[in-house]
Amino acid sequence: MPATVTTQLVEAPAEAAVRGSGVLRTALRSRRLIAGLCIVGFFVLLGVVGPLFFGNPNLVGTVQHAGPSAAHWFGTTDIGQDVFAQTVVGARATLEIGAAAGLIATVVSVVIGIGGGYAGGWVDEALALLSNVALVIPTLPLVIVVAAFVKNTGLLPTVFVIALTSWAASARVLRGQTLSIRNRDYVLASKALGEPVWRIVLVEIMPNELPIIVSQYLFAMIFAILAQAGLAFLGLQSPDLLTWGNTLYFAQNAQALSSGDWWWFAPPGLCIALLGAGLALINFGLDELLNPRLRVYREPRARRAARADGTETGQ
Amino acid sequence: MSALTVTDLTVDYRQRGGSRFRAVDALSFALEPGQTLALVGESGSGKSTVVRTLSRFVKPSAGEILLRGVDAADGVERGLPRGRRAKRKAYHKTMQLVFQDPFASLNPMHTVAHHLRRPLLLHGGHRRGPKLEAAVLDLLRSVNLTPAEDVARKHPHELSGGQRQRVAIARALATDPKVLLADEPVSMLDVSIRLEILNLLDRLKQDRDLALLYVTHDLATARHFSSQIMVMYRGEVVERGPSDQVILHPAHPYTRMLAAAAPDPTVSRAALAEARAQRAALRDTRAAEHRESVLDQGCRFRSRCPFAMPVCATRPPDLPAVKGSVPGAGAGGAGHAARCWLLDESAAAAPAADSAD
């Protein structure tokens, strides 16, 4: 699959990409962005509409250990549950956890990263130290231990635990960006006008970091989905919760692997990977859109063919 | 009353490892309404720090800033509203600045109108509504940005460098300031539009009786657009005076070298070659590296100075000591002063070589 074709002038200023009708045109030409949006859109639709078509996906059936068929697209489990139904319905909770934990993590990182970066001084030093420490201390073992200690199993505690262990990287990125923006002339100009601090942060600085915040949110969402799947797989999530990770846990517990029921564990994992890839593709697309240096110029096929071997720039 | 009086302004930056770096050393000057004072210096001279300090982005470590007779720092206050916040607001209303880089001084996320509405709302006593919009358009017209309605709707990236700088000037004027600091306002612009922007600043200065501080590294525009010039080197003023005096009869070796370095298209090839040979001789055998090194005590220019003498290892006399005593200054030399041992009669007899021409 040929990748991006973005043919805007390389020296176009990054800000130009932020607004204006030209952005939309460029965006629509980024195949990565389109592909990502399509994938994520599909799963969101699945999560919203899907559960309406299946009553209870955990209903036990008589057909057990059956491979994919017309009646059961993704086959059945050891107790005859329909894997397709479980996968479709599982999309909702998976997305909810991803979206919610990602949101909380992003909000925390915005407060700590942008707040600290703008405040400067010892507040910034302390918050930066906090983020850096949170970054280097391995979080999943911590989450596992905490989960085991508290025996939390519900949706909300999961969301919070994941969120509170995944904000640090994003906070560091936002802090760096804020440190650079807060000394830009337009922020100084606002200061020189006597703008109140909250206005400078919210109106002058934040909008310029929006693309980064969105990108960090998408990453946080991927992380949260993966983390939840891992926790569920280890059996640290309530069995009542129906997520892709839980389906994988049941598959593993029922020895789906050794009994060769690949259709049981393949779809949920593939869905996680696809959704994650979709989110990551959106990120790549945005990145290319906002960072002209990343844009790769692809020559029209005819010209490329005419030019035998990359000698144009002496590569 | 001077619009702005600065006395013994000193700014130190903390460096890594705790040591301090003196960016501005005991700077004193006054800005008069309707007058332009040029502050000339190269990068590292401290001229940008002066602007940043006057704009209150940087705290001075010593010195006094009187804005229309009122102390900018906490202390004596007359006629200004009470409270620190109100005082700060009044300060910002009275003093505004224009930045060097018009591509950085406007927020890429906001329209031109937004940039002008904010100061009007903050300081102009305006409220949102048609009157505010009319004021925005008036501001745009005052800096010759027409059709104002179209420009107001645009985002910075849709404007050229010159147009952006005009917007930045309009923003600075929106608070109806008395003092305008222009920090290299044209150095990032294309050559052909620089003079237009400087003319605009000059006209606004006259129309609004602004006190203008023109910070630049360009001697030629400094001379033509200002009545007084201050030359800064490594944090201190080495020469000051009426602009024609300073440029046509530079007294300090640094100013002379600066003036000599400026390209002059009217000079013949032979003269150019001669000047080059002269410069090479003056640079003598010292390595380039040596010339750029910083010396702690004594005259800060002496590592580059072609006339350096033993006495230069001690600090040259302060400016007032040689006020008006520039040799050969002649008439119109009043207020012309330079900080150099060469001009001090008590020091060794100064070589009369004038490398400027």
Place this chain on the structure above:
Amino acid sequence: MRLRYIGRKLGFYLVAAWIAITLNFFLPRLIPGDPVAVIISKQQQTGTVPLGEADQLRRLLGLGSGSLAGQYGQYLNSLAHLRFGLSITVFPTPVIDLVRQAVFWTLILVGIATLLSFALGIALGTVTGWKRGSRLDAIVPATTLLTAVPYFWLALLLVYLFANTWQIFPAQGGFDPALDVGWNGAFISSAIQHSLLPAITLIVASVGGWLLGMRNMMVATLAEDYVVAAEAKGLTPLRVMAKYAARNAVLPSVSGFAVSIGFVVTGQIVMEQVFNYPGVGNLLFAAVQNQDYPLMQGIFLAISFAVLGANLLVDLLYGFIDPRTKEA
């Protein structure tokens, strides 16, 4: 000075280690009821509890007598003597012995796999970045998919394919249980055989991150003046690519190592479950299932220290590959 950089980094990791230890101190307070009683009763189900074990446990869990500060002191003292108590899971083996064994397996597996994955990812990223705009760009979406695959699911898939269906690799464990454990050829070759599939899983799952990061940095770096200048100098493409572009592009990957290693360790812990690999992940899982709090604490500390150590090493390495850190 470089010494100052090293000093600063050491200081930071000391603080981080202290925070990890302190977190560990507070963890048992999350357990409802009296954790010591719970643990002792559990231990008693499996065998005789030695005298003084309850006190020992109390100190270790930070629940000793006296004030909070006193408890903290007792806890630190226990840690300093590596007294982590006895495990419930394998009663009455001291936790420290279990952890030591498990860490050995995981460290070697993760260490080698991460080094290989880093090298492979950086090399591939360099080439795909260098050949930007060519057919190689197709690798990007494919790799993106790979980075979003849960490690354990990839492990399931690989086990299904290579161990169950084709039976190329052993599916379970870290070595053939029929062999004697020790430094003999048969055992080592069995251990290597058993580690291949986990290692491949780890490499396949993590290589994409390095690759994509490196590729993007390469593309950005290729626009830099010094790369253009190197080309103008007529230097060979290999030299321009390696010494000018890649040498600079790799820096963010190294400085961002902490984030990535977190991902890898996380993935590894869950993945060991699939392979039944005798590493810390598996042990942690066993500890969780048996509510073996002392073991959990020991493992958490062990993993934390291993990760902190790895990050410190990488940070120090960074100080040497980027000459500008001397100033920062």
Place this chain on the structure above:
Amino acid sequence: MIPSTGTETRDDSSGLGTDLVLRASNVSVEYAGSRPTRAVREVSLELRRGEVLGIVGESGCGKSTFAYALTRMLRPPARMTAGVVEYYGRDGEVIDLAALSGDRLREFRWNKISMVFQSAMNALNPVTGIGSQMDDIFRTHRPGMDKAARRARAGQLLEMVGIDPRRLRSFPHELSGGMRQRVVIAMALALEPEIVVMDEPTTALDVLVQREILDEVERLRAELGFSVVFITHDLALLLEISDRLAVMYAGQVVEYAPAEQVATEPLHPYTRGLLRSFPDLRGQRREMHGIPGNPPDLREALVGCPFAPRCESVFEPCREITPPLRAPAGGWPVACHLHDPAHDDYSSEGGR
């Protein structure tokens, strides 16, 4: 073909050679895009052996793009769509740059044409030492030199530009801006090329440092006899250091003249405007004005003279007919209807 690395003196370094060393004919460069930008439009220039050819223009006029085309350094999306660039060696060899590829192109680069980039900080690899970067040049182009010889030569080059050879061990960030630019110049001269293309080499520097660097370049040129293509927006500076200069506007050369004469009697209104935009340091105080308006969008098709909308002397043919670059009797090439005898009746009244 490869000149020796010794410091032999050139016999013709004293005066200006009249023979050509580089000729660009009808060079056009386009940036691909939904609306392609025609950044350079049929530019023809000649560089004589030992001379300084100045190219002056404002941002976006295509001067840097043209320099990159001269050195075969254009990268997609920029592409040379038309024209020929030929190099003439001392021994009579003629090299068509477009025909070079692979190893032959690499061998040609830096041996014949080297470049000094605008920002010295960015032109040096930040993570390797100065010495190692100079070493790379010799390793690639002078495989016969051993390590000691390469080191000695690198040290010699640094000394030549006034830098302590011990600096070979330094990293770029340890040098000041002026020092870095000296290092970059030393690197450009490492193989004693015939041509050095300098793209705004002193723009980022302070006035005094700028002057020192220019003096240094002038001295080295006298010693080594290379030709220089000097690109800048600073017309005043260019008038001083170049032998001939080309004024570019909207991707075209609008005036191509001996530098000394253009200083006093510029023909094109744009050149006049540019000259006027540099206030004279010591001259009379006068009314200052620049050139109103903005340059045209190079993505649009240009009808007539591209400067017409900003021109003070605009008259009838300007808006419809694009003036060709043509020398009036006794003058030098200029692209302006004012100097076209066909429009004499207008130009007499529309002139200065």
